Amino acid sequence: MDLVSFHQNVLRLPAPWYVERVECFADAKRVDVWIKHRESRFRCPECMGEYAAHDHLPERTWRHLDTCGYQTFLHARLPRVKCAPDGKVTAWVPFATPQTSVTEEMECRCIMAMRECTMQGAESLAGVSVRKLERIRSLAVERGLGRREEQPLPGIGIDQKQVFARHKYFTVICDRKARSVYDVIDSRKTEAVSPRFEENKAFLHDVETAAMDMSAGHASVIGGCLPNAAVCFDKFHVVQIMNKAVDATRKEEQKSLPDARRKLMFGSRYCFLYARESLPAKYRDKFDEVAALATRTSRAWAIKEALRDALSLALPDFEPAFKKWHWWATHSRLEAVRKAAKTLKSHLHGIMNAVEYGVTNALAEGLNSKIEAIKRAACGYRSKSRFRIAILFHCGKLDLMPKLTT
Numbered sequence: 001m002d003l004v005s006f007h008q009n010v011l012r013l014p015a016p017w018y019v020e021r022v023e024c025f026a027d028a029k030r031v032d033v034w035i036k037h038r039e040s041r042f043r044c045p046e047c048m049g050e051y052a053a054h055d056h057l058p059e060r061t062w063r064h065l066d067t068c069g070y071q072t073f074l075h076a077r078l079p080r081v082k083c084a085p086d087g088k089v090t091a092w093v094p095f096a097t098p099q100t101s102v103t104e105e106m107e108c109r110c111i112m113a114m115r116e117c118t119m120q121g122a123e124s125l126a127g128v129s130v131r132k133l134e135r136i137r138s139l140a141v142e143r144g145l146g147r148r149e150e151q152p153l154p155g156i157g158i159d160q161k162q163v164f165a166r167h168k169y170f171t172v173i174c175d176r177k178a179r180s181v182y183d184v185i186d187s188r189k190t191e192a193v194s195p196r197f198e199e200n201k202a203f204l205h206d207v208e209t210a211a212m213d214m215s216a217g218h219a220s221v222i223g224g225c226l227p228n229a230a231v232c233f234d235k236f237h238v239v240q241i242m243n244k245a246v247d248a249t250r251k252e253e254q255k256s257l258p259d260a261r262r263k264l265m266f267g268s269r270y271c272f273l274y275a276r277e278s279l280p281a282k283y284r285d286k287f288d289e290v291a292a293l294a295t296r297t298s299r300a301w302a303i304k305e306a307l308r309d310a311l312s313l314a315l316p317d318f319e320p321a322f323k324k325w326h327w328w329a330t331h332s333r334l335e336a337v338r339k340a341a342k343t344l345k346s347h348l349h350g351i352m353n354a355v356e357y358g359v360t361n362a363l364a365e366g367l368n369s370k371i372e373a374i375k376r377a378a379c380g381y382r383s384k385s386r387f388r389i390a391i392l393f394h395c396g397k398l399d400l401m402p403k404l405t406t
C-alpha cells in the first residue's frame with residue numbers, strides 16, 4: 001500500500017474529499033497530507049443549504065493526530081459557497097472547524113488532555129501550544145454553552161468568589177441539581193448580575209430555590225427576575241455571620257485583657273471558629289484554656305453553637321428554637337452578637353426557606369474548592385475572562401467535544 005492509499009484509509013475522509021498527495025520527512029518526523037475534493041455541492045454552515053463551490057480560499061494547514069509518532073499536518077483549500085441569506089461563506093467541511101488550526105479529532109485529543117492536567121501538561125501530551133489550547137478551550141466552552149439544553153433548572157446557588165487581590169470578585173451561579181457551574185459573572189455587583197438574570201428570565205422561570213449569601217443583595221434581583229423562586233439563606237452563610245460576630249467579640253475582649261492574659265489568647269482565633277464537633281485535636285487544650293479566660297468570647301461561641309443546633313432542626317421545631325435563640329443573643333450584652341441576631345432576624349424568611357427545602361451549602365463549598373484547585377493549577381490567572389472559561393470548562397458539565405463526522 002502506498003502512502004496516499006494508507007492515509008486515504010486511516011483518515012476515513014468522506015466523499016467528495018480524498019488524499020491527493022503525501023510527503024513524509026523522516027528527519028523531521030513529519031508527514032504532510034494534501035487533501036482535495038471532487039466536483040460536488042457543499043453546505044453553508046449557517047443555513048445548511050447546499051450549493052456548488054463558488055470559489056476557494058488559499059491553502060490552510062491543520063494539525064492532525066500523529067501517525068506513528070510523526071507529526072501529521074493536513075493541507076487543503078476550503079471551498080466557499082454563495083448563499084442568498086448568508087452571502088459568501090466558507091463551506092462546512094467534515095474534518096475541522098474554520099476557527100481552529102487543528103482537525104476535529106485533534107481537538108478532541110486536546111480537550112481530553114486539558115481535562116486531565118494543567119495547560120503545560122496538555123501542551124506536552126498533545127504537542128499543541130498553550131496559546132492554541134486556550135483557543136480550543138474557549139471554543140469548546142462556547143460550543144457547550146450553545147448546546148446546553150434548556151432543561152428546567154429547579155435550584156440555583158449564587159456565590160461570590162474572590163478571584164484576584166484588591167477586591168476583584170466573580171459571581172458564580174451554580175445548578176444545584178446538576179452539581180455544576182451554570183454561569184460565571186465577572187463582578188459581584190447587583191448592577192452586573194441583574195441584567196444576566198433579566199436576559200435568561202424565560203429560561204430561569206422554573207427555578208424554585210435560590211441559595212445565596214444574605215449580604216450580597218442578590219435577593220432583590222431574584223425577587224425581581226424570578227418571582228417563583230424561594231430565596232434561601234443556607235446554614236453555611238447564616239453561621240458565617242455568627243462566626244464574624246464571635247471573632248469581633250474575641251478581638252475586643254483580647255484588647256481589654258491585662259497583658260499576661262492577653263498573651264495567652266494569641267493564636268486562639270480558630271479555636272472559636274470551628275464547629276464544636278470538628279475542632280482539631282491540636283486546638284482542644286488551647287480552647288479549654290482560652291474559653292476559661294475569655295468569658296465574653298466563650299459566651300458568643302456558645303450562642304453560635306446554639307444557632308447551629310437550631311439550624312439542624314426540621315421547620316416546625318426550628319421556628320420556636322430560633323425565637324429562643326434570638327432572645328438569648330439580643331440579651332447577651334455582646335454588641336457584635338446582638339447585631340448579628342438582628343441581621344438574621346430580618347432575613348428570617350430566607351433562613352426558614354432553606355430549612356424547609358433542605359438547602360445546604362455542600363455544593364457551593366465543593367465547587368469553591370474545585371475552583372481554587374483550577375486557580376492553583378494555573379498558578380493564578382491574570383485574565384478574568386480566561387479564568388471564567390476555565391471554570392466553565394472544568395465545572396460546567398458541558399458537552400464540549402466536536403461531533404466527529406469522519
Ligand SMILES: [Zn+2]
Nearest residue numbers: 044047083086
Ligand atoms: Zn446559508
